[in-house]
Amino acid sequence: MTASIRTLDxxxxxxxxxxxxxxxxxxxxxxxEQLLVTATDQGSWRDFKVYAEHSGHPLLQRQEVDGIYHYLLEKK
Structure with missing residues (x-):
């Protein structure tokens, strides 16, 4: 069974x-469930990493492509 992925722009x-x-x-x-977030705010790079560490929701992936930041979080 694959996890359901929601997207948030x-x-x-x-x-x-x-x-x-x-x-x-x-x-x-x-x-x-998983949440795929796209963002353009540079500060989000640090924010999502710190949030994942403190919230218990794993940050499964994060990448930056052409100024767009992509984050994949899993709800715990």
Whole structure:
């Protein structure tokens, strides 16, 4: 069984909005679901890493491609 993946586009939003929107989305998700977030805010690179370390929601992947940041989180 593959995990369900939701997507969240926060491109154009400034810090702290990408992380706040991701937190809201995770709160409405079931354990095991995944959230793919795209963002353009450079500060999100650090924010998502720190959030994952403190929240217990694993950051499965993060990458930057042409100024777009992609984060894959798993709801725990």
């Amino acid at each position: 926060t491109c154009g939003l400034a810090c702290p909005m990408p992380l706040l929107k991701a937190k809201q989305a995770l709160n409405s998700m079931a354990s095991g």
